[in-house]
Amino acid sequence: MAVNRRKLGALLCALLATAAVAGTAAASHTGTPGVTKKQIVIGGTFPLTGPAALYATIPAAEAAYYAYVNAHGGVFHRKIVDKVLDDQYDPSQTVPQTTKLVEQNHVFAVVGSLGTAPILATWNYLNTRKIPQVLVATGDAYWGNCVHHKCQGSTKPWTLGWQPDYPGEAKLYSHYILAHKAGAKIGVIYQNDAYGKNYLAGLKTGLGSHANEIVDAESYNLGDSAQVIAAHIVALRAHGADTFVIFATPTASIQSLVAKTLIGWNPLTFLNNVSANRIFELKAAQSGANLDGVISTGYVASQTLQPNLPGMKLAKNIIHTYAPSLDQDFAAGDLNLVYGLGSAWTFVYALKHAGKNPTRASLMKALRHMNTTKNPFLYPGITLQTSAKRTFPMEQLTTSTTRRRLFRRPRSSSSRTTFSPSSAVSARRRSSPRGTTSTRGRSRRCSSPPATRTGATASTTSARARRSRGRSAGSRTIRGRRSSTPITSSRTRRARRSASSTRTTPTARTTSPA
Numbered sequence: 063m064a065v066n067r068r069k070l071g072a073l074l075c076a077l078l079a080t081a082a083v084a085g086t087a088a089a090s091h092t093g094t095p096g097v098t099k100k101q102i103v104i105g106g107t108f109p110l111t112g113p114a115a116l117y118a119t120i121p122a123a124e125a126a127y128y129a130y131v132n133a134h135g136g137v138f139h140r141k142i143v144d145k146v147l148d149d150q151y152d153p154s155q156t157v158p159q160t161t162k163l164v165e166q167n168h169v170f171a172v173v174g175s176l177g178t179a180p181i182l183a184t185w186n187y188l189n190t191r192k193i194p195q196v197l198v199a200t201g202d203a204y205w206g207n208c209v210h211h212k213c214q215g216s217t218k219p220w221t222l223g224w225q226p227d228y229p230g231e232a233k234l235y236s237h238y239i240l241a242h243k244a245g246a247k248i249g250v251i252y253q254n255d256a257y258g259k260n261y262l263a264g265l266k267t268g269l270g271s272h273a274n275e276i277v278d279a280e281s282y283n284l285g286d287s288a289q290v291i292a293a294h295i296v297a298l299r300a301h302g303a304d305t306f307v308i309f310a311t312p313t314a315s316i317q318s319l320v321a322k323t324l325i326g327w328n329p330l331t332f333l334n335n336v337s338a339n340r341i342f343e344l345k346a347a348q349s350g351a352n353l354d355g356v357i358s359t360g361y362v363a364s365q366t367l368q369p370n371l372p373g374m375k376l377a378k379n380i381i382h383t384y385a386p387s388l389d390q391d392f393a394a395g396d397l398n399l400v401y402g403l404g405s406a407w408t409f410v411y412a413l414k415h416a417g418k419n420p421t422r423a424s425l426m427k428a429l430r431h432m433n434t435t436k437n438p439f440l441y442p443g444i445t446l447q448t449s450a451k452r453t454f455p456m457e458q459l460t461t462s463t464t465r466r467r468l469f470r471r472p473r474s475s476s477s478r479t480t481f482s483p484s485s486a487v488s489a490r491r492r493s494s495p496r497g498t499t500s501t502r503g504r505s506r507r508c509s510s511p512p513a514t515r516t517g518a519t520a521s522t523t524s525a526r527a528r529r530s531r532g533r534s535a536g537s538r539t540i541r542g543r544r545s546s547t548p549i550t551s552s553r554t555r556r557a558r559r560s561a562s563s564t565r566t567t568p569t570a571r572t573t574s575p576a
Contacts, residue, residue: 094421096170102137102413102420105145105163106175108199112150113285116312116342116398117176117575119391120199121146123402124174126384131410133384138418142410145169151176151284153183160184164193171196171425174224174405176575178202178257181221182214189220194422196222196412196429197405197455199575201336202260203227206453220422222429222448224405225575226456228257228334229264231359232309234459235332236268238357239275239305243330247277249303251294251318253310254281257576261309261334277301282314292321299327306331311576312342319351333358335459336576340366340395359459362404363441366395373438377403401575404439408446408455411437429455 096103108121121144128142136142145167149156156177163169164187171194175181178200188195198205198221204213205223239246250265252258258281266273278301280294291314298306306329308318315337322331338358347353365374377400381392392399413420415428432448432455440446444458 094170094419095168097140097420099140101141101143103143103145103167103169104171104173104409105147105167105169106173107147107149107156107159107163107180108174108176109151110146110148112148112152113313114151114177114311114576117151117199119388119396119398120176120402120405120575121174122385122388123381123399124406126380126388127403127406127410129384130380137410137413142413144173149177149180151180153177153179156180156183157187160187164188164191170194170420171422173197173409174199174402176200178260178576179255181205182256185218185221186214186216189216189218192220192422194220194222194425194429196220196425197224197408198222199224199401199405200257201225201228201231201575202256203229203454209453220426222426222453222455224408224455226359226361226459227454228260228309229267230457231335231459232261232264232307233268234359235307235357236265236272238332239330240269240272243305246275246305246330247301247303248275248305248307249298249301249329250276250279250307251291251298251310251314252279252281253314253576254283257311258309265307265309277303282310284311284314286314288317288321291317292324294318295321295327296325299325299329304329308333308337310334310337312337312339316342316346316349316351319346319353319356320349323350323352328352331356335359335361339397340364341391341397344394360397361441361444361456361459362397362400362439364395364397365392365400368442371438371442373440374400376438398575400439404437407437407439408432411446 106121106124108118109115110118110121125144125146128144131137132141145163147159147163149159156175156179160172160175163172172184172188173194174197175184175195176199181195181198181200181202182204185195201223204218205221206227207213208218208221210217210219239248248265248269250262252262262279266276269275278298280297282291282294295318306322306327308315308331310318315333319331319333322329333356335358338360343353363371363373365377368374369378378392380403381388381399388396388399411434412425412428412432415431416424430448430450430453432446434447435443435445437444437446440456441458441460444456446455447457448455
């Protein structure tokens with residue numbers, strides 16, 4: 063059951079009460095905006111209301127984690143003050159809200175802001191001023207590719223993502239389709255903005271010469287009614303599609319799944335991990351949607367499937383102690399809460415490595431040189447790793463393979479293009495999600511997604527099919543072993559640690575913000 067939005071707003075106000083005490087007192091005694099002897103002021107924009115308000119539990123969880131850190135002494139004895147402003151997922155509101163964070167609240171960094179279009183609307187402003195715009199809650203490949211290559215006229219070294227990128231996820235779905243449904247007739251519904259178009263571009267790139275198997279791609283606008291979404295679904299079926307791919311935000315995804323069920327359409331269905339959250343699926347099921355066999359991916363741990371993990375026990379304790387009004391959401395499996403905790407953990411981790419007197423530059427240096435598997439809120443085996451060449455912090459996803467494996471994307475010598483999808487990932491069927499994979503990508507110039515092919519595995523309905531694994535250029539799948547050696551290139555093969563082989567049960571879901 064989702065928490066009441068008024069209560070959520072009140073919770074955020076309570077968690078951020080220290081900011082009210084401090085006012086806008088980020089007047090620096092250290093020479094760095096937002097950093098004083100007693101506190102570090104950060105901020106972000108989120109859709110607390112509006113069409114993407116289902117993501118509002120993310121900043122609530124982040125605030126809870128910062129409250130937990132503050133209660134345990136802060137970071138080098140400084141408390142973290144987090145200013146959260148509502149932009150309703152509307153770039154025209156993100157711009158003035160971000161300006162307010164910088165020019166009135168004098169934040170040290172803009173952390174975790176959500177949405178592709180909102181980030182694109184503000185990254186020039188922040189990068190020009192050398193203000194960190196980090197751990198953005200969106201999986202577009204811009205945040206990794208534009209570190210070294212010009213996008214919108216300049217490089218963007220002060221912007222950093224967190225989660226695996228969307229084009230890579232889409233390429234995974236295309237590889238699954240090519241391997242398991244020859245001659246598919248693919249119908250796509252996608253959001254009509256950079257977010258949705260990134261996903262669609264990744265799918266087409268992954269399909270390669272089979273891109274003509276997309277018989278129809280229907281775009282919707284954010285805020286479209288259920289009737290409008292349903293009309294798009296009817297159109298996809300009318301075009302003869304037998305494979306359905308959803309690249310949407312949660313509300314539209316729920317409406318799509320419900321419409322598909324109501325018209326009696328039963329295609330092979332893929333749901334992007336932005337909407338693959340148990341609490342969203344419960345809403346869809348309550349509205350009459352049939353979710354059997356839907357395939358998706360994920361990367362945070364699950365409080366419902368892995369409650370005995372130390373990280374899930376910690377998560378439960380933090381939410382119960384610092385955000386008790388979200389207890390029901392946590393118990394229901396809202397992975398936005400786990401996402402928020404994991405993102406906040408990453409910021410604190412980097413802040414600790416930025417030095418006792420952090421600067422904006424030292425924070426970016428710490429974030430650009432991460433290498434840890436200790437984030438307790440991520441799926442076991444997933445690594446946060448960055449370097450001068452590795453600009454995507456997270457390049458792994460959970461899968462439904464019969465044994466957990468870690469696969470690394472090969473470093474291709476193909477021509478440089480806009481996106482560098484970390485796409486050697488494997489799908490997870492809703493009916494039997496079981497394992498993990500990992501991906502790796504290289505930064506590309508800005509134009510269009512690369513055509514690099516990578517291996518993908520996924521569960522099938524038969525044991526024989528599960529034992530069989532496809533092979534694609536530059537990567538390989540090893541059969542019949544409890545662990546595997548990740549492949550980094552066709553010439554250089556580096557052994558990396560495989561994840562454990564424990565199994566999960568059929569209801570794991572992981573969500574990514576849009």
